[in-house]
Amino acid sequence: MATELKDTLQLPKTDFPMRAGLAQREPGRLAHWEKLDLHAAIQQRRAAAPAFVLHDGPPFTNGDVHIGTC
Numbered sequence: 001m002a003t004e005l006k007d008t009l010q011l012p013k014t015d016f017p018m019r020a021g022l023a024q025r026e027p028g029r030l031a032h033w034e035k036l037d038l039h040a041a042i043q044q045r046r047a048a049a050p051a052f053v054l055h056d057g058p059p060f061t062n063g064d065v066h067i068g069t070c
Contacts, residue, residue: 033039
């Protein structure tokens with residue numbers, strides 16, 4: 001009898017599902033964040049921090065390479 005490849009792997013046993021199911025789980029996660037008012041908490045925590053702006057744009061054929069082309 002041939003051994004299945006999956007039976008030869010030594011993977012850890014976990015309580016969480018192996019498949020992400022993002023489309024099914026995302027609404028619950030968003031509702032949880034809304035309940036925590038997470039966005040306002042992050043904004044309040046960062047209120048005194050200096051502003052950070054990432055300037056990004058399309059790749060330039062005749063200019064310097066920038067972070068957006070990596």
